[in-house]
Amino acid sequence: MNESTPPFRAPVGTHDVLAPASAQWEGVVATFASLAHRYGFGLIITPMFEDVGVFNRGIGESSDVVSKEMYVFSDRGQRTFALRPEGTASVVRAFVQHRPPTPWKAWYVTPAFRYERPQAGRYRQHHQLGVEALGSEDPELDIEVIALAWRFFEAVGLRRVRLLINSMGHDECRGRYVELLAAHLALHGAQLCDEHRRGWSTNPLRVLDCKRPACVAVTEAGPMLPDHLCEDCRNHFARVVAGLESIGIEATLTPRLVRGFDYYTRTTFEFVADALASAQNAVGGGGRYDRLAEQLGGPPTGGIGFGCGIERLLLVRDAEGVSDELLKRTPDVFVVDTTGSGDSTVLLDELRRGGVAAQRAYGGRSMKAQMRAADHSGARFALLIGPTEQAAGQVTMRDLRSGEFAQAQPTVERGDVVAVVRDLLTEK
Numbered sequence: 001m002n003e004s005t006p007p008f009r010a011p012v013g014t015h016d017v018l019a020p021a022s023a024q025w026e027g028v029v030a031t032f033a034s035l036a037h038r039y040g041f042g043l044i045i046t047p048m049f050e051d052v053g054v055f056n057r058g059i060g061e062s063s064d065v066v067s068k069e070m071y072v073f074s075d076r077g078q079r080t081f082a083l084r085p086e087g088t089a090s091v092v093r094a095f096v097q098h099r100p101p102t103p104w105k106a107w108y109v110t111p112a113f114r115y116e117r118p119q120a121g122r123y124r125q126h127h128q129l130g131v132e133a134l135g136s137e138d139p140e141l142d143i144e145v146i147a148l149a150w151r152f153f154e155a156v157g158l159r160r161v162r163l164l165i166n167s168m169g170h171d172e173c174r175g176r177y178v179e180l181l182a183a184h185l186a187l188h189g190a191q192l193c194d195e196h197r198r199g200w201s202t203n204p205l206r207v208l209d210c211k212r213p214a215c216v217a218v219t220e221a222g223p224m225l226p227d228h229l230c231e232d233c234r235n236h237f238a239r240v241v242a243g244l245e246s247i248g249i250e251a252t253l254t255p256r257l258v259r260g261f262d263y264y265t266r267t268t269f270e271f272v273a274d275a276l277a278s279a280q281n282a283v284g285g286g287g288r289y290d291r292l293a294e295q296l297g298g299p300p301t302g303g304i305g306f307g308c309g310i311e312r313l314l315l316v317r318d319a320e321g322v323s324d325e326l327l328k329r330t331p332d333v334f335v336v337d338t339t340g341s342g343d344s345t346v347l348l349d350e351l352r353r354g355g356v357a358a359q360r361a362y363g364g365r366s367m368k369a370q371m372r373a374a375d376h377s378g379a380r381f382a383l384l385i386g387p388t389e390q391a392a393g394q395v396t397m398r399d400l401r402s403g404e405f406a407q408a409q410p411t412v413e414r415g416d417v418v419a420v421v422r423d424l425l426t427e428k
């Protein structure tokens with residue numbers, strides 16, 4: 001490689017996330033992990049790629065995600081794999097493989113890969129936080145999963161997120177509904193958008209998902225799913241909505257909400273952020289998939305989950321102007337050492353072992369350069385060790401944020417530094 005070789009860049013539709021921006025990621029993942037544990041979910045880690053059949057069968061070959069967006073490849077042993085386009089199918093595959101006792105509740109944080117047209121909020125590699133709960137069809141489980149998502153959005157500071165909800169019914173009522181919808185589309189197919197005019201019959205439900213005005217107009221005049229649910233599915237749905245209401249979570253009934261995957265049955269939901277443009281305003285979504293375990297070769301097992309896009313969530317936080325304080329990661333102290341004696345090595349070790357986030361400059365730089373670095377780091381205090389301090393067995397403290405000690409910078413006995421810093425930090 002020589003000077004004229006252009007440097008490599010991350011692939012189109014992907015991003016590097018560096019500090020300090022990555023501190024927000026740490027913050028949202030930690031918040032999610034702690035909430036998930038409170039709700040009884042344990043972390044699951046599954047491979048980033050799976051036999052392509054897991055997604056073909058699980059998500060459905062007529063879905064856009066599988067037919068147009070999946071990264072499929074053969075390995076050197078001629079096996080066909082796909083990079084995970086979402087989290088649910090892999091988790092259910094793992095459930096079927098390991099058969100853990102039910103109810104089984106798993107949470108995850110994972111990259112997901114979809115060959116989409118990159119734009120703000122839509123990437124070829126995005127990241128999802130999610131949960132899956134298997135082994136019960138009880139509407140209480142639906143309420144719990146939706147509540148977890150809702151409380152998570154609250155915990156990271158979002159205030160303008162709405163919950164849209166629908167029921168897809170179980171196989172039979174949905175099957176009957178699809179026949180009615182197909183009959184309606186057969187009459188009005190010529191008025192659908194370019195994409196669906198020819199292709200609607202492969203999967204009529206996809207037309208409900210289409211946001212183009214032509215498809216919206218045709219489907220709005222047609223049959224709606226909730227009017228065709230059987231009594232069981234209707235009761236199940238009513239209990240979910242009432243349960244959410246009892247804990248102060250308002251759900252907007254949205255009959256057109258069918259979502260893009262074939263595995264959904266009964267409850268489906270989406271969280272939309274009013275602060276984002278409508279094409280990319282879904283910050284999370286999920287639903288029941290009571291047939292998925294069977295489709296992947298396991299016993300009949302009800303399940304429900306949701307996934308939330310981390311990049312989208314951060315865009316919404318920005319758009320809503322949520323303060324960064326909650327997620328900020330700046331050092332507590334910055335050690336400035338002009339003696340080059342190794343005193344700072346020992347002091348930094350003591351501080352860090354004592355629970356203080358401490359940074360330093362490297363390369364024996366001047367006092368001025370080290371103070372600039374200290375200011376730049378966002379640390380609360382600078383701890384100065386120069387020849388005078390060293391000789392007296394002391395450290396000088398400077399408050400970098402309030403300027404409180406600007407005139408009278410206190411000196412602290414070397415042996416007391418960690419305790420003094422910790423006291424000052426808890427005082428604020």
Ligand code: HAM
Binds near residue numbers: 085086087126310
């Ligand atoms: P999904 O709606 O396809 O559902 O994705 C979940 C969330 O991931 C979306 O609401 C969005 O925030 C984010 N997302 C999706 N695609 C992209 C993209 N290309 N770029 C950026 N963010 C994106 C699922 O994946 C289901 N597995 C959810 C689920 C879990 N259903 C049941 N359990």
